[in-house]
Amino acid sequence: MPEFEFKSEIHLLKLLGLKAKNIEELYENIQIAPLSSIYYHTHRFLKQHHFLSPEPPNDFAFWIKNSLNIKDLSEAVASIDTVKFEGLKELKNEILKVLSSYLKKVRSINNCEKGDEFHFISCQTFVLPTGYKSSNLREFYEIIKMIDINSIYFHIFEAKLRLKKNENDFQSWLNQINENELALKLANLDPYNMTLENLRNKILKILREKVK
Amino acid sequence: MRNINDYEPIVGKNVINELYFLGEKLKGKKIQNINSTAVGGGVAEILSKMIPLLKDLGVDAEWNVIKGDGKFFTITKKMHNALHGRKENLTREEFDYFIEVNRENQKVMNLSSDIMFIHDPQPILLVEKKNEFKNNWIWRCHIDITQAQDDVYEFLKSYIHRYDSCVFSAPAFSKRDINIQQIMIPPSIDPLSDKNKELEEEYIVKTFEKYRIDMSRPVVTQISRFDYLKDPLGVIEVYKLVKKYNDCQLILAGGGATDDPEGMKVYEQVLEAAKDDPDIHVLLLPHDDLLINALQRGSTILMQKSLKEGFGLTVSEALWKEKPVIASAVGGIPLQITHKYSGILTYSIEGTAYYLKQLLNNPDYAKQLGKNGKEHVKNNFLITRHLKDYLMLFLSLYYKDDIVYF
Numbered sequence: 001m002p003e004f005e006f007k008s009e010i011h012l013l014k015l016l017g018l019k020a021k022n023i024e025e026l027y028e029n030i031q032i033a034p035l036s037s038i039y040y041h042t043h044r045f046l047k048q049h050h051f052l053s054p055e056p057p058n059d060f061a062f063w064i065k066n067s068l069n070i071k072d073l074s075e076a077v078a079s080i081d082t083v084k085f086e087g088l089k090e091l092k093n094e095i096l097k098v099l100s101s102y103l104k105k106v107r108s109i110n111n112c113e114k115g116d117e118f119h120f121i122s123c124q125t126f127v128l129p130t131g132y133k134s135s136n137l138r139e140f141y142e143i144i145k146m147i148d149i150n151s152i153y154f155h156i157f158e159a160k161l162r163l164k165k166n167e168n169d170f171q172s173w174l175n176q177i178n179e180n181e182l183a184l185k186l187a188n189l190d191p192y193n194m195t196l197e198n199l200r201n202k203i204l205k206i207l208r209e210k211v212k
Numbered sequence: 213m214r215n216i217n218d219y220e221p222i223v224g225k226n227v228i229n230e231l232y233f234l235g236e237k238l239k240g241k242k243i244q245n246i247n248s249t250a251v252g253g254g255v256a257e258i259l260s261k262m263i264p265l266l267k268d269l270g271v272d273a274e275w276n277v278i279k280g281d282g283k284f285f286t287i288t289k290k291m292h293n294a295l296h297g298r299k300e301n302l303t304r305e306e307f308d309y310f311i312e313v314n315r316e317n318q319k320v321m322n323l324s325s326d327i328m329f330i331h332d333p334q335p336i337l338l339v340e341k342k343n344e345f346k347n348n349w350i351w352r353c354h355i356d357i358t359q360a361q362d363d364v365y366e367f368l369k370s371y372i373h374r375y376d377s378c379v380f381s382a383p384a385f386s387k388r389d390i391n392i393q394q395i396m397i398p399p400s401i402d403p404l405s406d407k408n409k410e411l412e413e414e415y416i417v418k419t420f421e422k423y424r425i426d427m428s429r430p431v432v433t434q435i436s437r438f439d440y441l442k443d444p445l446g447v448i449e450v451y452k453l454v455k456k457y458n459d460c461q462l463i464l465a466g467g468g469a470t471d472d473p474e475g476m477k478v479y480e481q482v483l484e485a486a487k488d489d490p491d492i493h494v495l496l497l498p499h500d501d502l503l504i505n506a507l508q509r510g511s512t513i514l515m516q517k518s519l520k521e522g523f524g525l526t527v528s529e530a531l532w533k534e535k536p537v538i539a540s541a542v543g544g545i546p547l548q549i550t551h552k553y554s555g556i557l558t559y560s561i562e563g564t565a566y567y568l569k570q571l572l573n574n575p576d577y578a579k580q581l582g583k584n585g586k587e588h589v590k591n592n593f594l595i596t597r598h599l600k601d602y603l604m605l606f607l608s609l610y611y612k613d614d615i616v617y618f
Contacts, residue, residue, distance in 0.1 A: 010230065012604040015386030015394040036614050066551075115542075119383030121396060124608055125615045128233055130226070148226040 004140060004173045006132040008151040009158060011040070011123040018120040021111045023068065026060065027099045029120055035088040037122035042082060042091065043157060046196065058082075059118075060095060067112040073102045082192050087164045127154070137179065141211045144203055149196045156191050156199065170203070182210060214404055216268035216599075222403050223596045231596065234603035235269030237618065243606060244325035245275040248288065248334035254399070255331050255354050258598075261402060265599055271606075276321060278335045284313040288334045295333065295368075297359025307367060311337060323347075327606055330375075339374045348609040351378040354399075356522050356543075358384055376609055381523055382544045395605055398547065400598035401528050401589070406501035408532050411509055419506035425461060425493055430572055433463040433511035435504055435530075438479040438496070441520045442466075443540075445478075446561050448485045448492065450517065453565035455491070458572045462486075465495040465507055508533045513571055513578065517564055518542055528593040531555060531585035536571050536578040538564055548593065554585040 016037060020026040030038070041059035058078060065074035076098050085091040103109075112118075130151050134140040144152070155169035165172065167187060174183035185206045191199050220228045245263065247255050259275050266273035280288070287306045294300040314337030323341045328349045330338060339349050351372055357365065369390065372378055377393040380386050386394045401408055420427050432451065436442035444464050451462040464482060479496060486492035497503060508514055514530040514537045521543030528548050530537045539545045541557040549555035556571070558564040571578040591597070607616070 008226070008230070010600060010604065012601065012608055013396040015380060015383055015396050017386045017388035017390060017394060019384075034614075115384070117384070119386065121383055124604070124611075124613075126234075126604055126607065126611075127615065127617045128230060129618065131229070148224075150226075 001135055002173065002176050004134045004169075006130045006134075006143060006147055006151045007127050007154055008130050008148055009125050009127050009154040010150075011125050013040070014122045014124060016120040016122055019117040020120075021117045022109045023064070023070070023073070023099060023103060023106075024109050026064075026118055027096065027103060029118075030060075030092065030096055030099070033120050034122050035092065036124070037120050038088050038092045038095070039161070040121050040123045042095075043161075046153065046157065046192070063112075063118045067116045067118070068110060070102075070110075073098070076102070082161070083190050085161065086166075088161060091161070125158070137177070137207065138211055140173075141204065141207045144200065144207065149200065152200055152203070153196055179210065182206060213264060216265050218404060219594075219596050223590065223594060227596055227600075231269055231599055231603065233618070234600065234607065235266070235271050238271050238603065238606055240272075241327060241606065242272045242274070242325040243327045243329055244323070245273065245329045245331065246278060246321075246335050246338060247275075247331035248278055248280065248285075250277045258399070259331070261595060262599065262602065265595070266602070269599070269603070271603070274325070278314070278317045278321070278338075280313050280317075280334070283309060285334075291333055291364050291368075292355065294361035294364040295355055295357045297361070300361060300364070302364060314338060315340070327609060333368055336368060336371045339371055342374060349375045350605065350609075351375045352397075353378060353380050353385065356382070356385055357387075377605065379605065382547060393608070395601075395608070397598065397601040397605065398544070398593065399523050399525050400593050400595045401525060401532060402595045403532060407505055408529055409505070411502070411506055415502075416506045416510040419503060420510050423463075423493060423495060425463065425510075427510055430458070430460040430512040431463060431510065432460055432513045432515060432568065433465065433507055434515040434517060435465050435508060435526065436516070436518070437466040438464075438475045438482060440474075440478055441518060443517050443519050444482045445485055446519075446564075447515060447517050448482065449561050450515075450564045450568060451492065452489075453562070454568045454572070455489075458569055460512075460572060461491040461493065463493045463495065463507060463511065465493075465497055465504070467497045467499055505533075508535065511535060513538065513568065515564070515568075516540065516545065517558070518545075521545055524548070525593075527555075528589045531582075531589045532593075534582045534586040536581040537585060538567050538571070540564075548588070549585070550588070553581075554588040555581055 016033060018029045018033060020029050044059060061074045061078035064070050064077060077095060080094050082091060130147060132143045132147060134143050159165050159169045171183040171186045189202055245259055247259060249256050263273050263275045287310050290300045290302055318338055318341050323338055324345045326347055328347060329352060330336060331352045332354055336351060342349050372390055373392060375392055377395055378390065379395045379397050381398050383396060425431060434447050438444060447464060454460065482494050486494050508530060514535045516527050516539035518540050523544035527537060527539050527545050537555040538558060539549055539555060541559060546557060549557055551557040556567045558567055
C-alpha cells in the first residue's frame with residue numbers, strides 16, 4: 001500500500017511594488033501580477049484568519065468593500081467560486097471578468113483614501129516534511145486528528161489550485177488505496193466555505209465511518 | 213539567556229521543528245549582520261535577540277557594527293529624518309563624508325561571509341565589496357520610506373540596486389522603481405520579554421493598588437509616551453464622551469518625557485485636561501517593562517489612538533495580553549487588527565467613543581475580540597515568525613523557484 005507523506009508549507013512574502021487606488025488600477029495590476037500574487041491574495045485569509053470566520057474574504061473583495069465602499073462589486077468578487085477553477089490562471093481571468101463588467105457600467109471611478117491603496121504581494125512557498133506518514137486508513141485518520149492545520153491546508157488547497165492537480169492530495173491517495181467512495185466524498189467538500197478547523201472535523205467525520 | 217526551545221510551550225512543537233529544519237538547510241553558510249550600533253534602538257534590540265536564537269538553530273550567524281564619528285552619525289541622522297519625509301538639507305560634502313566613512317569600514321571589516329545582511333542606510337555602501345567576494349547581499353530597511361526625500365532616496369537607490377534582495381516591514385514601504393527582489397518581513401514581539409511575559413495575578417493587583425486604581429470597575433488604558441502623535445488629549449475626550457453613560461476609569465501611562473520639552477508640554481496639558489476627574493490616572497513612569505505589562509494585563513480595554521505610527525508594534529503587545537484593543541487605522545496597525553474580528557479600528561474621537569461604549573457594554577464580544585487578537589499575534593507577530601521569515605529569506609538566495617520542495 002502506498003504511503004501518504006504529510007507535508008506542510010510556509011511562505012516568504014514578496015512585495016511587487018504595484019499598488020492600486022481604484023478599480024481601474026486594480027484591474028490593470030491584476031493583469032500583470034504573477035499567478036503567485038493571485039494565489040496569495042485569494043488564499044491569505046484562509047490561513048491568517050482560519051480561527052475567525054468561515055467566510056473567506058479574499059483581499060480584493062475585502063479592499064473593494066472596506067477602502068472603496070463598493071459593496072456589490074465586493075460581493076461579486078468574494079462570491080467567485082474558487083473551488084471550481086482548475087488553476088490560478090482561470091481564477092485570475094474570472095476576477096478580471098467581474099472587474100471588467102463593473103468598469104463597463106460605471107461612469108466615474110472613485111479613488112480610495114491616500115494611504116489605503118491596495119498593495120500587490122506574491123509569495124515563494126517552501127514545502128517541508130512534517131515527519132508524519134501513514135500507510136493505512138487508520139493511521140491516516142489518527143494523523144489528520146492531530147497534524148498542524150497548515151498541513152491540511154497544503155494538501156487540500158495548494159495541491160489542487162496551484163499545483164494544478166485534478167484532485168486534492170487526500171483524494172488522490174484514497175483513490176490509490178481503493179477507497180474511492182471516501183475520495184468522492186472528500187471531492188464534494190467545498191473547503192472555501194468553512195474554517196480550517198471545521199474542514200479538519202468534516203474530513204474526520206467522513207473517515208470515521210470507515211475507520212470504526 | 214533564552215533558548216529557542218523556551219518558545220515551544222507558546223508556539224507549539226511544529227513551529228520549533230520547522231525552524232530547526234530550515235536552520236539545517238543553511239548548514240555551511242555563514243550569515244553576517246551589520247548595523248551601526250550595538251546598543252539602543254530597535255535594530256540593536258532585535259539583533260541581540262535574533263543572533264543567539266539563530267545560533268540555537270545551528271545557523272552560523274554573526275553581528276558586527278560599523279565605526280563612525282559624531283559627524284558621520286549627524287549625517288546619518290539627517291538621512292534618517294529625510295527618509296521619514298522631514299525636509300533636510302544634505303550637502304554634497306555630507307554625502308561624500310558618508311561615502312568616505314563607509315569605505316574606511318570596507319577596508320577594516322571582513323565582508324566575505326556567504327550572506328551579508330546589512331541593516332538600515334548607515335552601512336549601505338559596504339555592498340561595493342560584493343564583486344570582490346561574489347557573495348550574497350541583503351539590505352534590510354527597518355524604516356518607513358514612503359515619504360522619503362528625493363535626493364536621499366536616489367542616492368541610496370543607486371546602492372540598493374547592487375544588493376540581491378531588500379527587505380521592508382510593510383507593503384506600503386515597497387517601491388516600484390527598485391528592481392531587485394523586495395521581501396516583506398514585519399517586525400515582531402518577544403512573548404518571553406518582561407514587556408510581554410505572563411505575570412502573577414498578585415503582581416498585577418499590587419501594581420493597581422500602588423497607583424490606587426480600582427480593579428473592580430472597568431479600566432481603559434493607553435500606554436504611550438506623552439506625544440501629540442499619540443493623541444492623549446483625544447483619548448481624554450473619548451473617555452469623557454463615554455463616561456456620561458458608562459462607569460469607567462482611564463489610565464494614560466508613559467515615560468520618557470523629562471528630557472523632551474515638547475513631551476513635557478503634552479504631559480502638562482494632559483494633567484490639566486484630567487485634573488477634575490479622579491478616575492483619570494495620568495502616570496509618568498520610569499522605564500519599567502514589567503510595570504507596563506501589569507497595567508496592560510489588569511486593564512479591561514486597551515487603546516492606541518495614535519494620529520501617526522510607524523508599524524505600531526505596541527498594538528501587537530496589547531493584543532498579546534488577550535485584551536480587546538481599539539486603535540486608530542494608521543501606519544502598520546491595520547496589518548495587526550482586522551476590524552471587528554481581532555480588535556477595533558477607528559478614525560475619529562466620536563468613532564472611538566462609540567466603539568468603546570460597545571465593548572464596555574458587551575463584555576462577551578470584547579472578550580472574543582481579545583481572544584482572536586491574541587491568536588492573530590501568535591500566528592503573525594511573534595519573534596518565532598520573524599526568525600522563520602529570516603531563514604526563508606536566506607534560503608531564497610539559493611532556491612529561486614516559486615515553490616521549493618524539501
